[in-house]
Amino acid sequence: xxxxxxxxxIFQVAALITSVIIVHMAYVAVIRPNAEIVAxxxxxxxxxxxxxxxxxxFYVVLxxxxxxxxxxLFLWATAIIGLKAKQTLGDRKLLDRNLLQVTEGTxxxxxxxxxxxxxxxxxxxxxxxxxxxxxxxxxxxxxxxxQNIQDVSTTVKDVCESEADRMETELAIVRYIAWAxxxxxxxxxxxxxxxxxGQAYQAVNGDIVGVTVSLGVAFNxxxxxxxxxxxxxxxxxQLQLVQDRLVLDCQTYCDxxxxxxxxxANGRTDNELIA
Numbered sequence: 001x002x003x004x005x006x007x008x009x010i011f012q013v014a015a016l017i018t019s020v021i022i023v024h025m026a027y028v029a030v031i032r033p034n035a036e037i038v039a040x041x042x043x044x045x046x047x048x049x050x051x052x053x054x055x056x057x058f059y060v061v062l063x064x065x066x067x068x069x070x071x072x073l074f075l076w077a078t079a080i081i082g083l084k085a086k087q088t089l090g091d092r093k094l095l096d097r098n099l100l101q102v103t104e105g106t107x108x109x110x111x112x113x114x115x116x117x118x119x120x121x122x123x124x125x126x127x128x129x130x131x132x133x134x135x136x137x138x139x140x141x142x143x144x145x146x147q148n149i150q151d152v153s154t155t156v157k158d159v160c161e162s163e164a165d166r167m168e169t170e171l172a173i174v175r176y177i178a179w180a181x182x183x184x185x186x187x188x189x190x191x192x193x194x195x196x197x198g199q200a201y202q203a204v205n206g207d208i209v210g211v212t213v214s215l216g217v218a219f220n221x222x223x224x225x226x227x228x229x230x231x232x233x234x235x236x237x238q239l240q241l242v243q244d245r246l247v248l249d250c251q252t253y254c255d256x257x258x259x260x261x262x263x264x265a266n267g268r269t270d271n272e273l274i275a
Contacts, residue, residue, distance in 0.1 A: 022075070023068060032059075042057075066225070080173065084167075094127065099132065114140075153255075156255075181229045
């Protein structure tokens with residue numbers, strides 16, 4: 001478990017550094033040079049033709065530091081979401097396997113619980129720490145110690161709920177990024193409006209180019225931040241949906257593959273005990 005946490009932290013740092021390098025290289029090599037060319041052309045046309053209406057350029061919309069920061073954070077969050085999705089989909093593959101090797105009509109008695117748990121404990125370290133094996137092992141151990149089927153059901157439910165809470169906690173950094181991206185966009189808005197107000201005297205004298213550029217910074221940063229935030233929240237909610245389904249499917253697996261096969265010494269089933 002500690003090794004998994006360490007690997008996750010290393011991955012997050014590496015993903016952030018990689019995102020910064022890739023995005024900054026793209027800005028230095030492509031976006032900002034093209035944005036300068038487009039801006040110079042538009043400024044020249046505005047000065048020579050009073051009726052000229054500048055068109056929105058992709059490079060101009062993305063050229064400022066706020067947009068660059070938003071894209072870096074978006075790629076960082078997407079990398080984290082991709083890692084969590086890969087782990088979740090890998091955990092789901094265990095649902096297709098008969099881990100307990102219990103056939104229809106077979107009963108699991110308290111004294112047999114240890115034998116049924118051995119194949120689970122023989123799984124690889126990466127598989128054994130996933131949700132489904134942990135829930136099954138915890139349920140079998142509880143059945144062996146208490147010989148109470150209701151306790152097994154409660155144990156499985158507690159393990160699944162704790163795993164759901166853990167998944168929720170590990171996405172805290174992604175939620176922070178989803179909150180930070182619009183905030184950075186609003187910072188760009190404040191910066192652009194502040195710069196435009198500082199150039200108001202030029203507009204009074206008839207030169208509105210500086211004010212137009214500053215207002216473009218304000219609106220472009222907000223536009224990019226909101227678009228990126230919408231996409232990120234959609235991807236995040238899709239991941240949460242997959243994780244919630246994993247938890248529910250693991251509970252169903254434990255009910256159908258383990259709990260309904262449990263028998264105590266007097267032969268009563270779990271349904272009879274609950275009734």
